[in-house]
Amino acid sequence: MNTARAHTHDHHDHDHAHGHAHGHSHDEDHGGISGRERKLIFAFVLTTLMMLVEMVGGFWSGSLALVADAGHMLIDALALLLAVVGAWFARRPADARRSYGYGRLEVLAGFVNALTQFVLVAFIAYEAITRLFSPSHILSGMMLVVAIAGLVVNLLVLRTLHGHAHDDVNLAGATLHVLGDLLGSVAAVVAALLVRWLDWNWADPVLSLLVSLLILNSAWRLLRRSAHILLEGVPEGMNTGDVADALRLADASIRDIHHLHVWQLASGSRMATLHAQLHDEGSSTAAITAINQVLAERFGIQHVTVQIDAEPCSDQMHGCAGHGHR
Numbered sequence: 001m002n003t004a005r006a007h008t009h010d011h012h013d014h015d016h017a018h019g020h021a022h023g024h025s026h027d028e029d030h031g032g033i034s035g036r037e038r039k040l041i042f043a044f045v046l047t048t049l050m051m052l053v054e055m056v057g058g059f060w061s062g063s064l065a066l067v068a069d070a071g072h073m074l075i076d077a078l079a080l081l082l083a084v085v086g087a088w089f090a091r092r093p094a095d096a097r098r099s100y101g102y103g104r105l106e107v108l109a110g111f112v113n114a115l116t117q118f119v120l121v122a123f124i125a126y127e128a129i130t131r132l133f134s135p136s137h138i139l140s141g142m143m144l145v146v147a148i149a150g151l152v153v154n155l156l157v158l159r160t161l162h163g164h165a166h167d168d169v170n171l172a173g174a175t176l177h178v179l180g181d182l183l184g185s186v187a188a189v190v191a192a193l194l195v196r197w198l199d200w201n202w203a204d205p206v207l208s209l210l211v212s213l214l215i216l217n218s219a220w221r222l223l224r225r226s227a228h229i230l231l232e233g234v235p236e237g238m239n240t241g242d243v244a245d246a247l248r249l250a251d252a253s254i255r256d257i258h259h260l261h262v263w264q265l266a267s268g269s270r271m272a273t274l275h276a277q278l279h280d281e282g283s284s285t286a287a288i289t290a291i292n293q294v295l296a297e298r299f300g301i302q303h304v305t306v307q308i309d310a311e312p313c314s315d316q317m318h319g320c321a322g323h324g325h326r
Contacts, residue, residue: 117219253282
């Protein structure tokens, strides 16, 4: 529910409307862990165990494809862990030093995770090129067994995560990671069959390069997204011009909207600040209520701060002539 609080100062009137989601999931048990978090923890444990098996099996059998797939599963495990930690930190209350809470730790961890994956991709690419020129012996039987086990685990994890809420950004992101790893497991199985049936040892480094491309794609998307959030960029798929236009039509009392800034604290947590100028007979209460409703229902923004300007804005340095962007 959005609430409005008005503060009067010497030069301007400031009306701050803050919307907070204080509701708890209905599937929380007495320990405070929701059904969604239990799914994430289960998926994380399965993925981590399989990642370790694939890493050991890859080095033991000599299969680079298994090592590469283990690297991709490491991304999945970290993505699932971030989703769990993000959900846990989201429940922690803000304190005097961190008035927005701890949700952005999830984004910072994702940024570091993405950087480490570029190192992993470089290692796999180097090893793959080396093995193309100097093929090594591969225990195809062990490679095939481990690759099939990885495929089964990925299918099980995907089924566990199936049916998440469409607005659950963390869980949706983790599901995309698992889908990508599923393709990596398929590549590892194909490589094992080619090595075992046709004695094509070159198939292992070639397919490991394909898996590394999957890792690179996931790492780049995670790096770009987390960096954008850390830089307080406008949430993806949102245009501040469209938001301002919608707010100008939110209520008849609103004359203009300026100083509009929209950013993301963490995954799915959108915030906005703005200045609103009203018609002389306009009601600030009605304007704030309408602004909060439009931002929540059309743009998914729940935390809003609104300043009501008594006079036309003349501060050109901060974009009053147009729309503020953040």
